[in-house]
Amino acid sequence: MSNKKEAKKEIKKDRAVDIKFLLMDLPRFFATISFGLIYRPKRMYISKKRPDKKSGALVIANHSSFTDPVLIGISMGRRMWYLAGELAMGNKLKSTLLTGCGCIGIDRNISDIDGIRKAVNVMKRGHYLLMFPQGRLERDGEIKKLKSGAVLMAYQAGVPILPVYVKKGAKWYNRAIVMVGEEFRISDYCDKKMPSMADIERLTDIAAEKMHECEHAYYDYIKAHSKGRKVPKVN
Amino acid sequence: MDTLDRLKKLLSEVYDGAIDTDGITEETGLVEDIGMKSIAMLYMAMSIEGEFNVSLTNDDLPKMRTVGDIIKLIEERSK
Numbered sequence: 001m002s003n004k005k006e007a008k009k010e011i012k013k014d015r016a017v018d019i020k021f022l023l024m025d026l027p028r029f030f031a032t033i034s035f036g037l038i039y040r041p042k043r044m045y046i047s048k049k050r051p052d053k054k055s056g057a058l059v060i061a062n063h064s065s066f067t068d069p070v071l072i073g074i075s076m077g078r079r080m081w082y083l084a085g086e087l088a089m090g091n092k093l094k095s096t097l098l099t100g101c102g103c104i105g106i107d108r109n110i111s112d113i114d115g116i117r118k119a120v121n122v123m124k125r126g127h128y129l130l131m132f133p134q135g136r137l138e139r140d141g142e143i144k145k146l147k148s149g150a151v152l153m154a155y156q157a158g159v160p161i162l163p164v165y166v167k168k169g170a171k172w173y174n175r176a177i178v179m180v181g182e183e184f185r186i187s188d189y190c191d192k193k194m195p196s197m198a199d200i201e202r203l204t205d206i207a208a209e210k211m212h213e214c215e216h217a218y219y220d221y222i223k224a225h226s227k228g229r230k231v232p233k234v235n
Numbered sequence: 236m237d238t239l240d241r242l243k244k245l246l247s248e249v250y251d252g253a254i255d256t257d258g259i260t261e262e263t264g265l266v267e268d269i270g271m272k273s274i275a276m277l278y279m280a281m282s283i284e285g286e287f288n289v290s291l292t293n294d295d296l297p298k299m300r301t302v303g304d305i306i307k308l309i310e311e312r313s314k
Contacts, residue, residue: 111277111296148274156281194282196251197275 008054023100024079032074039067039168039176043075046217051162051183056123058154060207061164062215063132064141067176068166072130075178081122083131086112108135116153123157133207141167143211148204151186155195160185161207165214177221181214238287238306245282249275261303289313 035041051057059080061072073080084098086107095105104122106115123129131153133146143165154161163181168174189206190199236244243256246269254269265271271279276299280291283305289312299305 107293110293111273111280112293113277113280113291113296114293116277116281149277152274152278152281194248196253197249197278198251198253200274200278 021079023097024102027101028073028079031070035067035070035074039071041071041075041176041178043077043178043180044217044221045180046214047182049182051180052160054126056126056157056159057128057162057183058123058150058157058159059128059130059162059164060133060146060150060211061130061166062141062143062211063134063137064139064166065168066137067168068132069130071166071168071176072164072178076128076180078128081119081127081129083119083129085135104129116149116156119153120157123153123159128162129153133204141215143208143215146204146208146211148200150207151200151203155186155200161210163207163210163214165211165218167218177218179214179218179221181210181217184210238309239302241286242283242302242305245279245286249279249282259302261301261306263302264300265302265305266300283309287313 059072059076061068069082073082079102081102081104084103084105086105086109099105104115104119106112106119119129119131131150133150134144135147138144150161160183162183165179165181166176168176184206186195186203189203192199195203239259239261243259246254246259247256250269259269263269265276265279276296280296280299283289284291287309289309291308291312295308299308
């Protein structure tokens, strides 16, 4: 019991304004102003059930633009960590800056257990971690097959998965939409203490379905507000 | 239960009984004989950390080619 209380205290301390998060909070502050003015991101929920504010979560999203991490980061209203490919981390200076901003580098050429451990620990401490489980940029915004590493990390951290669909407006004056889905836990779909690889593959497909739900909700919203404008088709 | 038996149990859970753990020996290759993919390897490594209370690093994973290699690594780390 006391351990739980201590953990909660630790989470509260970790979420507070602190000098150690300056490199994360300062760019987030400027991004909120600049991106807020340019893209005017609108956060919407597909259901009335809101994500648990006290818990950490693995946020999974589609990746169609380089602005996606920023748009999601400023829309969720919480400090956010990001999972980035080792290539995106670049040279030592860029890597140091990005790490300060909350990026966790993952080397996709190897089974990067050190990187995964860092990411899992961040979520265990009650934070949000954003990852793009498709593994790369898909300019058309289409949700393709997800990598099963996302489910594996959520299971290891014991946190829910929060699906999100993000899309910039078709025209410069259209608002960007961040459609937030219903969070789900591994235990909602698998009652085993330790899920098998087959379970992890199945749960990855469920995560993809949840992302599709957000995508459909996005297009339904656009359709309802398009006032006769042509709406792109959903695949 | 010795380390090999505990590893067999872990493999059985990871593959949900889809592999015959009775035939697993220290010489069994993880990729060649079991057909383990990189994600399964990562999952296995994380499960080993939890089960045996050891810590593995990126340098350890390429060394894990056979079941015997894992046992050696666990014994080294738990000293």
